[in-house]
Amino acid sequence: MTAAGGPRIAALNEAAEAEGLKPGGSLADARAQAQSLQVRTVDPVADSAALRRLALWATRYTPTASPWSEENGADGFFLDIEGAAHLFGGEEMLIADLASRLQQNFSLPARLAVAATPGTAWALSRFHAAPLTVLPSGEEAAALAPLPVEALRLSAETCTALRRLGFKSVGALLDQPRAPFAARFPTEFLRRIDQALGRVDEPLVPIVAPPVYHSLRYLLEPIFTQEAVVALAGRLMHALVHVLTRDDVGARALRLSLYRVDGAVETIDIGLTLPTRSVSHIARLLELKLEALAAMQDAGFGFEAVGLAVTRAEPMPARQTEFNVDRHPEMLAPNANLEERRPGLASFAGHLGWPPQDDDDVERCAALIDALRQRLGPHSVLQFEAVASHIPERAEILSPVDGEAFQSPSSARKRSTAKSRRVESSGTNGEERASHDEASEQTTRPLLLLPRAEPTEVTALVPDGPPRRFCWRGVTYEVAGAQGPERIASEWWRLRTPHSSAHSRGSGNPAVNLEENLGSQQALTRDYYLVEDAHGHRFWLYREGLYERETTAARWFVHGLFA
Amino acid sequence: MTQPSALSVIRNRAAVAEELRRLLPRLEEDFRAAKTLPLGLSVIDRHLPRGGLPCGALHEIVPETHGATPAAFGFIAALLIRLSTPALWGEVGIAACSPPPYGEGSGVGVGRLDAGLDALLQPHDPPPFSPPHGGREKGKLFFVMPRYVRSPGRLHGHGLSALGLDPARVILVETAHRKDTLWAMEEALRSRVPQAVAGMIDKLDLKLSQRLQLAAADAGRPLLLLRPAPTLESSATTTRWRIGTATAARDRFGLIARARWHLTLERCRNGRPGEWMVEYDHVAHRFSLAAALADPALSRGAGEEAFRKTRRA
Numbered sequence: 001m002t003a004a005g006g007p008r009i010a011a012l013n014e015a016a017e018a019e020g021l022k023p024g025g026s027l028a029d030a031r032a033q034a035q036s037l038q039v040r041t042v043d044p045v046a047d048s049a050a051l052r053r054l055a056l057w058a059t060r061y062t063p064t065a066s067p068w069s070e071e072n073g074a075d076g077f078f079l080d081i082e083g084a085a086h087l088f089g090g091e092e093m094l095i096a097d098l099a100s101r102l103q104q105n106f107s108l109p110a111r112l113a114v115a116a117t118p119g120t121a122w123a124l125s126r127f128h129a130a131p132l133t134v135l136p137s138g139e140e141a142a143a144l145a146p147l148p149v150e151a152l153r154l155s156a157e158t159c160t161a162l163r164r165l166g167f168k169s170v171g172a173l174l175d176q177p178r179a180p181f182a183a184r185f186p187t188e189f190l191r192r193i194d195q196a197l198g199r200v201d202e203p204l205v206p207i208v209a210p211p212v213y214h215s216l217r218y219l220l221e222p223i224f225t226q227e228a229v230v231a232l233a234g235r236l237m238h239a240l241v242h243v244l245t246r247d248d249v250g251a252r253a254l255r256l257s258l259y260r261v262d263g264a265v266e267t268i269d270i271g272l273t274l275p276t277r278s279v280s281h282i283a284r285l286l287e288l289k290l291e292a293l294a295a296m297q298d299a300g301f302g303f304e305a306v307g308l309a310v311t312r313a314e315p316m317p318a319r320q321t322e323f324n325v326d327r328h329p330e331m332l333a334p335n336a337n338l339e340e341r342r343p344g345l346a347s348f349a350g351h352l353g354w355p356p357q358d359d360d361d362v363e364r365c366a367a368l369i370d371a372l373r374q375r376l377g378p379h380s381v382l383q384f385e386a387v388a389s390h391i392p393e394r395a396e397i398l399s400p401v402d403g404e405a406f407q408s409p410s411s412a413r414k415r416s417t418a419k420s421r422r423v424e425s426s427g428t429n430g431e432e433r434a435s436h437d438e439a440s441e442q443t444t445r446p447l448l449l450l451p452r453a454e455p456t457e458v459t460a461l462v463p464d465g466p467p468r469r470f471c472w473r474g475v476t477y478e479v480a481g482a483q484g485p486e487r488i489a490s491e492w493w494r495l496r497t498p499h500s501s502a503h504s505r506g507s508g509n510p511a512v513n514l515e516e517n518l519g520s521q522q523a524l525t526r527d528y529y530l531v532e533d534a535h536g537h538r539f540w541l542y543r544e545g546l547y548e549r550e551t552t553a554a555r556w557f558v559h560g561l562f563a
Numbered sequence: 564m565t566q567p568s569a570l571s572v573i574r575n576r577a578a579v580a581e582e583l584r585r586l587l588p589r590l591e592e593d594f595r596a597a598k599t600l601p602l603g604l605s606v607i608d609r610h611l612p613r614g615g616l617p618c619g620a621l622h623e624i625v626p627e628t629h630g631a632t633p634a635a636f637g638f639i640a641a642l643l644i645r646l647s648t649p650a651l652w653g654e655v656g657i658a659a660c661s662p663p664p665y666g667e668g669s670g671v672g673v674g675r676l677d678a679g680l681d682a683l684l685q686p687h688d689p690p691p692f693s694p695p696h697g698g699r700e701k702g703k704l705f706f707v708m709p710r711y712v713r714s715p716g717r718l719h720g721h722g723l724s725a726l727g728l729d730p731a732r733v734i735l736v737e738t739a740h741r742k743d744t745l746w747a748m749e750e751a752l753r754s755r756v757p758q759a760v761a762g763m764i765d766k767l768d769l770k771l772s773q774r775l776q777l778a779a780a781d782a783g784r785p786l787l788l789l790r791p792a793p794t795l796e797s798s799a800t801t802t803r804w805r806i807g808t809a810t811a812a813r814d815r816f817g818l819i820a821r822a823r824w825h826l827t828l829e830r831c832r833n834g835r836p837g838e839w840m841v842e843y844d845h846v847a848h849r850f851s852l853a854a855a856l857a858d859p860a861l862s863r864g865a866g867e868e869a870f871r872k873t874r875r876a
Contacts, residue, residue, distance in 0.1 A: 361702070361756070364754060364755075364756050365703060365756045367754070367756075368750065368751060368754040368756045368757075369734070371750060371754075372736055372747055372750060372751070375743065375746065375747075376736065376737070376738055376739070376743055376747060377739075379737075380736060380737045380738065380739075381734060381735070381736055381737075382734070382735040382736075382737065383731070383733070383734055383735065384720030384723075384730040384731070384733060384735075385720075386720060386721070386730075392721075395721060396719065396720045396721060398735065401734060443721075443725070444725065444819075445719060445721035445722045445724070445725045446633075446716075446719055446722045447633055447636055447637055447640065447718070447719060447722035447723065447725075447726060448632075448633050448636060448714070448715055448716030448717065448718060448719060448722065449716050449717060449718075449719035449722065450715075450716045450717075451716070451717060475630075480810065481810075481813075481817070481819075483818055483819055530819060532810060532811060532819065534810070535630070535808055535810075536634075536807075536808035536809040536810045536811065536823065537630050537631075537633075537808050538633070538808075538811065538819070538822075560716060560719065560722070561632075561633040561715055561716055562633060562637075562722075562822070563633050563634055563636060563637020563638075563640065563722075563726065563822050563824075
């Protein structure tokens with residue numbers, strides 16, 4: 001948590017509390033107090049997501065679960081157990097069960113309270129001595145009276161003002177006339193009192209579970225063959241299509257579960273480049289996956305049930321499709337080879353030479369990439385991505401093709417700007433993206449880049465001159481002409497030690513890390529030469545280190561090959 | 564005597580040629596509808612069936628030595644660039660009636676006639692400064708790169724960009740086995756998504772090459788296949804190019820201006836083999852003849868000469 005005067009402590013674990021640290025204290029003080037302090041930056045987004053998941057889990061007790069908003073502290077949730085408590089043997093049994101499950105499943109020590117109003121339950125769970133409290137209805141005022149004023153969920157300013165006025169506990173406030181308070185404090189103050197005592201309703205916002213897209217089929221006779229599994233999966237997907245269409249979403253990831261007769265379950269995960277609702281496409285991907293896995297070998301006595309679940313759904317707005325009879329058979333038919341041999345389509349293939357890049361093509365491209373990925377592995381279909389760096393090996397990364405990459409060519413610019421914006425917002429560790437156009441204008445870059453520069457023995461006339469002869473991979477090349485140098489300095493803002501980032505992330509002892517980094521050597525300046533030998537082989541060589549300024553024994557490397 | 568009008572002779576020959584052109588390939592297969600990609604260099608295009616590289620076909624590119632592999636990559640990139648720039652495409656109609664491959668310079672008269680035919684019927688070279696980026700942001704190009712084949716390096720996007728190919732259009736597919744490599748190529752072709760598929764393979768027998776050729780023909784997309792250096796065995800490929808290195812063309816400051824390759828058209832179905840020294844201009848996306856029939860050593864550092872040779876072409 002960052003605030004004026006340096007980072008502050010947002011939350012602590014038990015060990016830290018035992019050291020005597022307090023939330024809100026400054027990090028520097030805490031470091032001085034506890035030597036082996038481990039620090040993580042607070043992430044409110046992840047916290048609220050985790051709380052949401054926990055609240056969803058808690059819907060096993062009652063359908064109405066409401067995670068606490070920011071003003072409630074955002075560290076717990078309300079459960080409306082009206083009419084649900086008897087299912088667990090009463091309110092005491094319910095919260096005992098809840099506490100033990102939280103401890104067992106999530107190792108979360110919980111403070112729970114049951115009361116007639118959310119406000120009182122909140123106050124008791126926070127400030128009551130016992131971790132588990134059940135308050136009979138009608139005793140709110142009496143139970144609240146000994147608690148401090150913070151138990152009313154007031155803002156920090158209001159609490160401070162009340163304490164200055166001498167009101168330490170809730171009981172002192174309840175007896176006072178309302179009018180002076182209404183004049184001096186925000187309306188929030190009286191509303192909170194009324195809510196705690198049940199004079200005003202406090203509506204809860206129940207959490208809505210995300211829709212579950214899942215279909216399951218039990219079989220009378222177990223199935224064995226791959227064809228049967230694929231056909232059945234196709235039927236399951238067909239059942240899901242209606243639901244997906246209704247919600248305007250498409251599947252980005254699917255999981256097929258095969259329940260074997262002997263009780264074992266096999267799962268097959270499928271990822272897609274673009275959201276889809278196409279039955280045939282998914283059936284084909286499954287087929288490829290099953291072929292690659294050869295899962296059929298351990299089918300045992302067969303599968304008695306098959307389930308298909310959409311594990312990741314993404315919005316997929318309806319769009320107008322082109323009424324083009326010729327194109328659809330090849331797009332929809334999973335094995336279109338026979339169709340393609342039709343003479344009508346063969347002539348159409350010539351006509352297809354330059355199809356406009358419309359949604360249809362985007363979809364087919366995504367389908368192809370999905371298919372390749374299913375068989376070859378998730379990191380086998382790659383695209384070039386330029387990075388804003390002038391160090392050649394850093395200037396580009398190969399990243400798996402994502403769905404945005406070929407959405408539509410006209411939005412390519414928009415996409416790149418959006419991407420860079422996202423990188424900026426995501427934090428400091430993201431590399432700035434660049435485009436190949438900007439980067440490689442008026443520069444010579446080799447067609448083939450060696451994965452890592454290979455050292456070479458070079459003979460040069462002068463130490464800082466172009467090479468005359470060099471030996472690489474056991475062959476000696478006589479240099480007929482050299483072009484350069486192109487001087488590329490190291491990125492001084494990047495420290496050379498590859499582990500530095502890992503160390504500082506661990507943040508065990510940052511001060512020492514910093515010293516190490518300063519002591520480490522900076523990367524050396526490189527002089528790149530485009531070198532051609534007498535036979536026309538063109539190389540990209542560089543000399544590492546400026547002669548007599550950075551080093552006296554410059555080393556040479558081969559870094560790339562030109563066409 | 565009445566002069567035998569050159570025009571009528573031309574028409575006769577053109578008619579005969581057209582007749583032959585129509586009959587000959589029909590014996591093998593029907594690829595009248597298929598497109599062809601002219602290299603934009605009439606000297607080479609004359610050797611190719613119907614004035615260009617057939618589009619729905621397998622083309623093998625073999626480096627002369629292992630050291631020429633980057634040059635072979637460069638040639639593939641150049642073909643991909645020309646392929647994806649529609650402005651550089653010859654009209655199918657004109658390309659379809661290019662003259663039959665007669666011997667060059669077999670007689671003065673014929674030679675003149677050939678020249679006349681050339682002027683009339685050849686797909687014209689595109690103007691040297693045709694907008695090279697007219698065909699940008701078109702379909703994808705798939706490059707199937709086997710991880711297990713020893714390659715001198717990996718493709719560099721900035722290098723592709725320097726040659727004139729937009730790296731955003733290239734999708735690399737990495738494979739771990741030969742079986743996967745072949746499957747990926749065939750899958751990409753059959754889907755008809757990419758405009759062209761390029762790839763590398765270590766070994767290929769006749770049967771597999773037939774299969775790839777069929778896949779390319781069905782899809783109407785070219786498959787450019789880079790094979791390792793001493794590839795001598797027969798295959799069902801439509802063309803086989805052997806690429807050798809050559810010293811680059813230099814500008815008047817002695818800097819490398821254009822890459823130069825020694826091209827050998829070793830096999831060509833319905834065409835003739837040939838041998839040329841070409842240079843590739845990455846700005847205009849254009850091949851030109853560097854030093855035809857000359858010793859490669861002569862062309863070194865001779866910008867003037869290259870210019871003369873280009874004009875001759």
